[in-house]
Amino acid sequence: MVRKTSRVVIACAAMGVVLPVSGAPVASAAPGVGEYVALGDSWAADASLTQATGEFAPLGCAQSRGSYAKQVAAALAVPVFRDATCGGAMTVNMTAPQQVPFGVNPPQFDRLTPSTDLVTLEIGGNDAKLAVTVQQRLTADPAVSPCLDTLVAGDVDQMSVNIAAAEHKVTASIEGIRQRAPRARILLLDYFEGVSTGPGCFPTVPISDADADWLGRKLIELNAMLARVAQATGVELVDTYSTSAGHDGCQPPGTRWVEGLVPWSSDPPGPAVPFHPNQLGADHQARRVLAVLGG
Incomplete structure (x- = not known):
């Protein structure tokens, strides 16, 4: 969900060690999918x-080879899979x-065709500027509240x-x-x-x-917006949030599904992108998508 990814971080990605993906979900009972396109941030x-x-998009997009979309495509043995997702x-x-x-990552819709029959979409966090707010409001003083001080004035909450x-x-x-893909089954994911x-x-x-409390409430607000969109447009919502309690960035390694400020992960071991899902988080997202498809 990060709006900008530094060249230093992406350079580390280029030199990163490729490790095996663990915890891949089993195949769902979903009907056969012929062409799956993943979209999002x-x-x-x-x-x-x-x-x-860099198999599906420029390396600067920081796509994980263990992402939920790739796990879903593998679990369903999808013959044609395109992953347009990109950091920022x-x-x-x-x-x-x-x-x-x-x-340059081409327009993500360029991967869609009239024969696409499954699309996952996870987007909106960068439009709302929630991700960049987390990174810009870190503080060395626990007594101050830069988020509330700069984004909330009276009855006006800029994040809302x-x-x-x-x-x-x-x-x-x-x-x-x-x-562009009139036959597609569309799944809209929220943020866990x-x-x-x-x-x-x-x-x-x-x-x-x-x-921290304010950010947690804004995340709930963002997900509520995505749920409204899913209902209004008639697409299927993949709720990753309600089943993720107790796995936030404050939890210890092996329990947390998203990394905190320290750019190091134990799942898998190695450098990580702060405030982003680790492999345990990606596995959770994949399970939730497959559960919806199998339902």
Whole structure:
């Protein structure tokens, strides 16, 4: 979901050690899928350094070879699979190219065809500027609340304004998918619990308790918006949030499904993208997608 990925981080990805993917889900009972296209941002790409791949998109997109989309495609033995996901993507990048380190990711909709029969979409976090807010409001003083101080004034919560403004953009993205792939079954994913409501875990994640609680509530608000879009457009919502409690970035290695500030993961061991799913998180997303497809 990160809006910008530094060239230094992506350079590390280029040199990262490729490790085996563990915890791959078993095949679902879903009917045969002939052509699957994955769309979305870095939480759809499951942005990775140790498992970064340029097979489907420029290496600068930081796609993980263990991402949920790739796991779903493998579990369903999909004959034609295209992964357009890219770190930093916004809804505008469905129809416009995205400049990334080491290349340009073409408009994500370019991967859709009239024969596409399955599409997963995870988008909206960057449009709402939630991801970049997390990174820009880190603090060395647990007594201050830069998120609340800069984004909430009186009755106006700028993040709520951003989320509301993103709603029609996500809706338009789904309409664009239908125009290009009228046969496709469309699954819209929300974002699982990377940050929870209530007190944070300063200094492990250097965000004050007040800001951590606010961010947790904004994530719920973002997911509620995505649920409204799914209902209004008639697509299927993949709820990854409600089943992810207790796996946020404050939890210890082996329990957390998203990394905190320290750019190191134990799942798999090696450098990681802060505030993004690790392999355990990607496995969770894959299980939830397959559960919906098999339902």
